[in-house]
Amino acid sequence: xxxxxxxxxxxxxxxxxxxxxxxxxxxxxxxxxxxxxxxxxxxxxxxxxxxxxxxxxxxxxxxxxxxxxxxxxxxxxxxxxxxxxxxxxxxxxxxxxxxxxxxxxxxxxxxxxxxxxxxxxxxxxxxxxxxxxxxxxxxxxxxxxxxxxxxxxxxxxxxxxxxxxxxxxxxxxxxxxxxxx
Numbered sequence: 001x002x003x004x005x006x007x008x009x010x011x012x013x014x015x016x017x018x019x020x021x022x023x024x025x026x027x028x029x030x031x032x033x034x035x036x037x038x039x040x041x042x043x044x045x046x047x048x049x050x051x052x053x054x055x056x057x058x059x060x061x062x063x064x065x066x067x068x069x070x071x072x073x074x075x076x077x078x079x080x081x082x083x084x085x086x087x088x089x090x091x092x093x094x095x096x097x098x099x100x101x102x103x104x105x106x107x108x109x110x111x112x113x114x115x116x117x118x119x120x121x122x123x124x125x126x127x128x129x130x131x132x133x134x135x136x137x138x139x140x141x142x143x144x145x146x147x148x149x150x151x152x153x154x155x156x157x158x159x160x161x162x163x164x165x166x167x168x169x170x171x172x173x174x175x176x177x178x179x180x181x
Contacts, residue, residue, distance in 0.1 A: 001028060003038045003112070006099040009092055010114035011085040012040070013101055014073065018108070027108065029075065030133060040112060041071045043135040050130040052079070052123045056160035059169060060120015061086055061146050068142035069115035071135040079128025080104035081121040082158050088146070088175075089116035098155050103130075120148055120169075122157055145172040152176065 002015040018025035028034075032042030050059065061084070064070045074083055086098045102124070103109050113119045121130065148155065148165070152175050 001031060001034050003040070006085070006101070007094065008085050008087045008097050008099045008117065009094045011087075011099055011117060012038075012112040014110040014112055016108040029110070030073070041114075041135055043071070044133055045070075045137045046134045048132040048134060048138075049077075050132070052128045052130070053126060054162075054164050055123055055126045055128075056162050057123040057128070057164045058120065058148055058157070058160075059122075059166070060084065060148050061118035061169075061172070062120060063088065063116070063118045063144055064136065064139060065142040065144050068136055068139040070138075071115055072113040072119055073110050073133040074103065074113065074119065074121070075110040075131050075133075076103040077105060077129045077131050079126070080124040081128060081130060082124060083111045083121045084119065084155055084157075085111060085113045086118040086120075086146070086153060086155070087116070088118055092116070096153060098153055100156065118146055122160065122163070124158060145169065146175045147172045150174045 004013040016027035018027040035042040083103045084100045087094045
């Protein structure tokens with residue numbers, strides 16, 4: 001695996017190192033020793049799958065509050081997504097910065113989302129499956145989020161003919177309003 005830094009401190013694009021032959025390829029997609037050697041959190045508490053029927057489906061921006069913060073390693077298994085990490089760590093030099101990355105089976109990339117960062121994605125095609133490797137079990141009382149289109153962040157989502165967004169994700173407050181809660 002190759003770890004490529006992004007514009008958000010602590011977030012990485014994780015690239016496969018495929019071994020190819022006439023049958024196709026084989027590549028390691030998870031190795032706690034390699035993650036640890038790169039200074040990343042290798043804990044794995046759960047694996048989740050998101051199936052998305054429509055292009056333009058948007059999920060996010062989500063994170064878990066302390067002490068239930070989680071690292072995510074996100075990979076697209078079928079279809080394609082625009083995957084986003086958003087830095088909400090007030091002590092970070094990249095506070096409020098975001099990074100977006102196309103993930104699909106062809107490029108084989110994954111996005112490593114560190115604790116304290118929100119995560120979301122938009123499907124680029126119909127019938128898209130996304131797998132999450134997560135460091136901490138989901139804790140409903142710690143679930144939080146911010147609006148996907150909060151102007152403070154200026155995330156440049158790809159155009160979509162129609163967006164499908166769940167009620168909870170549509171109702172997240174603007175970030176500054178959420179700080180006052």
